[in-house]
Amino acid sequence: MSLADPTSDTTPFFSDDAEGEGSSDKDEGPSPQQQQQEEDSPSGLSKTRAFLTVGVLCYINLLNYMDRFTVAGVLPDIEHFFSISDGKSGLLQTVFICSYMLLAPLFGYLGDRYNRKMIMCFGIAFWSIITLASSFIAKDYFWALLLTRGLVGVGEASYSTIAPTIIADLFVKEKRTNMLSIFYFAIPVGSGLGYIVGSAVNDRAKDWHWALRVTPALGVVAVFLLVCVVKEPKRGAIEARPEHTLHRTSWLADMKALCQNKSFILSTFGFTAVAFVTGSLALWAPAFLFRAAVFTGEKVPCVKEPCDTSDSLYFGVITCISGVLGVSMGVGxxxxxxxxxxxxxxxxxxxxxxxxxxxxxxxxxxxxxxTIATYFFIFLGETFLSMNWAIVADILLYVVVPTRRSTAEAFQIVLSHLLGDAGSPYLIGVVSDSLKQADSYMWEFRSLQLSLLLCSFVAVGGGAFFLATALFIEKDRHRAENYIPSGVH
Known part of the structure; x- marks a missing residue:
């Protein structure tokens, strides 16, 4: 089977003109029945292959968020190990998000033009190697931990900008929404598992470094599944608009069109508020809960490793359950x-x-x-916050034409992280440090408590942006569904 065959793993990595074209080669390949099913499907994949592809993408997305929040699950140990302040602790999330954010446009551009499967394979392999390397850093080299967390963003940017566009090329309408909801279940579940695994491995190994060695092993499995199971669909074909009839436009033309899309821009600002709040809570909630317990006398302060990470475990469980419930509620x-x-x-x-x-x-x-009331209100807050994940992704996919979707995903990632969780963990930490009036356990709790209140006000602002999106959503969706290119660029 040639690389140009539509039943093969789509286009060569450094070519974008073979996708959707036939081939006369007769090498060994799928059975005649499988081949007929794939030829009958507009996407070029059978139903079974499409569902398997979504399953693999969900697994990788879960792994992605699990790795991202393992660090937060063992944050008290990291602070004690490196003897760092709240501001420096916040940098761990900020450098990761900044790297992820800055590279998203590059991978969005590549994802709209080249083999998405190969890009993801490279990114996940690179991310796994760097994460493993970060687990061997000595206590005098906090800068090295910051560097490796930044490099992890390279791998994750290669995946997050591309995976939703593959799902969009496999399903339409209600089924697409359902598949996206399954895909985005991985965000809260993976995040929760990051806290749970980080806490459990740290308690078992008595060393937080081992918590960072779990996801690299699972990353190897992810690359294997990508290579053996995933096949890339034809872009836009499922919507009866093959990409060669839409014509790819220049990056500047794509960006101009996206900036004129009011629904896309306003929903992206709304999602930025979600990112700000989730980024702040993701890093600081377990540490805040631990400090609250110390303040009330329920726990003793952390004076030597390993610290008590039970709050990370409980917060992880709440994140998993509230996330699944919230995404389901939102979609339903x-x-x-x-x-x-x-x-x-x-x-x-x-x-x-x-x-x-x-x-x-x-x-x-x-x-x-x-403590019980705190966990109860966190559960409710996270449940309502999670209602956004799948729906925001679906909005992007139906107000943007197929040949611009990876670029749109990248643009949304950049803007939402630039103004959202790229700076919010660091901002919360800096505000906490500035409010601290004495070096005491009481002020460690009080200062962080006051700084976290900012999240509630940002959430209200995000709600306002989504209300504004509702004013333009019909017009922009109609324009995308009936898009006719003015010419070839």
């Missing part, structure tokens, strides 16, 4: 309301953020009085 409510209004998606996103804000506020305030 959205699908129900779509029958009544075409503006359902942005309205559900707005409701999620506006409902999350007061519960997050209460969880922070109640931390000094009741």
């Amino acid at each position: 409510i959205s699908q129900y309301l779509r029958k009544r209004t075409p503006r359902a998606d942005p309205l559900v996103c707005a409701a999620g953020l506006l409902l999350a804000a007061p519960f997050l506020y209460l969880s922070i305030i109640f931390a000094q009085k009741s």
